């Protein structure tokens with residue numbers, strides 16, 4: 011019944027159109043993100059859930075791009091297309107005039123070769139074209155090291171060569187706690203960045219005037235998560251969380267990342283309600299905000315609900331576009347594998363059959379994993395995700411509605427099966443056990459590279475030892 015309801019006529023397509031076309035890009039802390047929250051509350055009500063509410067949390071600074079402007083002064087004037095990265099500080103009043111220095115892939119050797127020339131310059135970092143999930147993971151992996159080297163070299167700013175062709179621009183941030191980054195940074199259109207690199211390679215100096223008057227709030231800004239619940243019949247205090255993030259970047263309208271999965275989670279609630287089935291435990295359908303600035307919404311949720319995390323059976327997160335769901339990543343929880351396989355037997359028929367044990371600090375399961383709660387993140391084929399990732403082209407027309415309906419069926423069946431099982435799939439881990447998992451999966455190294463580790467060590471994120 012759940013499958014039939016998910017695949018049949020539904021408000022899913024119209025919901026996605028409204029969220030992306032009418033509300034548009036939804037940067038955490040912006041008016042559009044607030045509108046999306048209000049809209050999602052209503053959409054959940056229509057889905058027939060037992061309860062829906064919002065929970066506020068604070069984002070350290072609000073951010074919006076200003077009138078970014080760059081002018082090539084030498085060797086001659088030419089057009090350069092660029093955008094500020096997210097949560098980049100503004101350039102100094104009136105902008106900066108600087109030479110561009112090519113630092114290749116930005117590794118130690120490249121900065122050593124650039125030497126003194128990088129001081130007070132804008133360093134240009136090359137990239138490879140983004141094609142696979144591994145390429146994307148690598149972009150995030152090498153970013154913080156390059157920024158640190160640029161700072162050490164005394165660079166005035168970083169120009170990142172776009173990893174997408176055809177003048178396509180996108181927005182990222184390396185911030186992991188919603189605070190402003192330290193160095194001004196911009197994404198430069200691939201073709202323009204290559205042209206700059208060719209000038210430099212031919213021995214000509216390239217000098218630009220860069221003005222990035224980004225708007226930064228003077229104090230923290232409020233943001234909200236949306237939480238809807240279908241109450242369980244036997245153990246209503248225990249719950250499975252099915253979640254996706256509602257916020258997005260705003261060059262496009264956040265359709266693949268992650269509007270499609272936000273409306274998918276609402277539709278999974280609708281399909282379960284419509285099926286008439288009531289699971290043993292409760293299901294909480296959560297749309298997080300603040301994901302793009304360091305998973306701030308799910309972090310806030312885990313913190314606010316710490317007292318009931320012993321009763322949280324699992325977190326199931328969707329954040330990989332609309333490509334075919336092949337199964338789930340279990341975030342290193344080997345101990346949960348046999349029980350997950352058994353519980354998700356009904357989902358096999360929809361093609362979600364493979365389980366992986368990788369763990370990453372890249373979406374909203376992260377803080378639940380750090381709290382010892384078993385987590386499942388949908389593994390999906392890339393489809394057209396990479397080209398459009400965080401880009402101006404991430405719009406409604408990129409989403410395959412039939413594929414998204416199938417995803418809703420998988421998500422609904424998964425959440426229902428985990429909530430309805432006689433036993434939970436795995437117990438909550440202690441801090442010592444979590445520590446072992448972070449080490450074993452390599453997540454510890456990733457957290458150290460990306461700046462999460464200090465937050466885990468000082469107790470801001472993750473389970474305490476008591």
Ligand SMILES: [Zn+2]
Pocket residue numbers: 255267268301329
């Ligand atoms: Zn996302």
